[in-house]
Amino acid sequence: MNQRFLTCSASVLFAVTVLGAPQPASAHGSMTTPPSRIYYCYLNGAENPTDPGCIAIKQNGGTDAVYDWMSVNQANANGNHQAVVPDGKLCSGNNPLFTTLDMLRSDWHTTPITASGDGTFQFAFRGTAPHATRDWIFYVSRTGWLPTQPLRWADMEEFCRLGNVALNPDGHYYLRCPLPAATGKRVIYSVWQRSDSPEAFYTCIDVDFGAGRDALFANGFQQ
Numbered sequence: 001m002n003q004r005f006l007t008c009s010a011s012v013l014f015a016v017t018v019l020g021a022p023q024p025a026s027a028h029g030s031m032t033t034p035p036s037r038i039y040y041c042y043l044n045g046a047e048n049p050t051d052p053g054c055i056a057i058k059q060n061g062g063t064d065a066v067y068d069w070m071s072v073n074q075a076n077a078n079g080n081h082q083a084v085v086p087d088g089k090l091c092s093g094n095n096p097l098f099t100t101l102d103m104l105r106s107d108w109h110t111t112p113i114t115a116s117g118d119g120t121f122q123f124a125f126r127g128t129a130p131h132a133t134r135d136w137i138f139y140v141s142r143t144g145w146l147p148t149q150p151l152r153w154a155d156m157e158e159f160c161r162l163g164n165v166a167l168n169p170d171g172h173y174y175l176r177c178p179l180p181a182a183t184g185k186r187v188i189y190s191v192w193q194r195s196d197s198p199e200a201f202y203t204c205i206d207v208d209f210g211a212g213r214d215a216l217f218a219n220g221f222q223q
């Protein structure tokens with residue numbers, strides 16, 4: 001068996017077997033700044049959520065998905081994301097545990113997002129175990145797309161692509177990207193493709209660009 005192609009789950013199982021120590025099922029990750037849809041619901045409380053979208057996740061799929069917020073993955077993506085994640089399944093990564101993330105709702109909690117003076121934003125992705133990275137890819141939903149419509153690849157515009165980033169000692173990957181000149185509520189979609197295995201991870205992040213950068217500058221905003 002070639003360990004290079006073990007999925008993360010298999011690696012954890014291997015560690016449990018060999019070391020005999022309990023390991024959390026938390027060896028992958030998700031976006032925490034801004035929080036991904038699933039991580040937001042974890043913060044909201046798996047057992048007693050108060051947010052309408054998080055309540056719906058619990059009612060339609062129980063709490064397992066929320067507790068496993070770091071595992072929205074495809075084990076054999078190998079860069080072929082559009083092949084392994086069909087339209088309408090982007091937020092779940094086409095992973096059956098997370099189908100509730102694909103629900104068509106207008107009330108997913110959104111987090112305001114604003115670029116810093118240089119037009120960039122520093123995303124934070126909590127990686128509970130380090131993996132070497134092939135690439136990080138960021139997309140934003142197009143103008144006019146509504147969250148009550150299935151999210152399709154054709155609705156997504158790539159705005160950032162980064163290579164390998166070292167895991168910060170605090171357990172996060174910090175990912176600085178130029179933000180698109182978007183307005184209003186959008187979905188930002190991130191793809192994390194490992195280079196040490198074909199496994200990839202997906203996150204939907206519900207954000208609100210508000211009036212957008214262009215409006216800020218038009219109103220005299222100073223960098």
Ligand SMILES: [Cu+2]
Binds near residue numbers: 027028029131
């Ligand atoms: Cu992992």
